[in-house]
Amino acid sequence: MKIKKLVWWNAKTGTLEPDLNRAQLFKAIKLNRLKKIVRFSDWWVVYPIQGYNVSKYTIRCESGAWTCNCMYAKRYGRTCSHILAVKLFEGIISANRGLSTGAEDV
Ligand SMILES: [Zn+2]
Numbered sequence: 811m812k813i814k815k816l817v818w819w820n821a822k823t824g825t826l827e828p829d830l831n832r833a834q835l836f837k838a839i840k841l842n843r844l845k846k847i848v849r850f851s852d853w854w855v856v857y858p859i860q861g862y863n864v865s866k867y868t869i870r871c872e873s874g875a876w877t878c879n880c881m882y883a884k885r886y887g888r889t890c891s892h893i894l895a896v897k898l899f900e901g902i903i904s905a906n907r908g909l910s911t912g913a914e915d916v
Pocket residue numbers: 867878879880881882883890891892893
C-alpha cells in the first residue's frame with residue numbers, strides 16, 4: 811500500500827490536521843496499539859516502545875495549544891507523533907479509512 815498524502819480529520823474542530831507525515835501516523839497508531847499512552851489529571855505521558863526508544867514524553871494541552879517535550883516538537887514547534895498518539899487516544903482525531911489497518915510500523 812503506497813500512501814503519498816495523509817489526510818486527518820479533526821472531528822471536534824472540523825479541520826484537517828496540519829504538519830503530518832506518514833511516519834508519524836504509523837508511530838502514533840503503534841503507540842496506541844501497544845497501550846503506551848497514559849492520561850493523568852491534565853497531561854498525558856507517552857511511554858517508550860521497547861527496542862525503539864527509551865524516553866518517555868509529557869504532552870499537554872493548554873488553551874488548545876498542544877505541546878510535547880520531545881526534541882522534534884520543541885525544535886520545530888510542530889505536531890509530533892506523541893501529540894498525534896494522544897489525540898488518537900482521546901478520539902480527537904482518527905486515521906482516515908484504510909490507513910489505520912496498515913500493517914507498517916515505523
Ligand atoms: Zn513529541
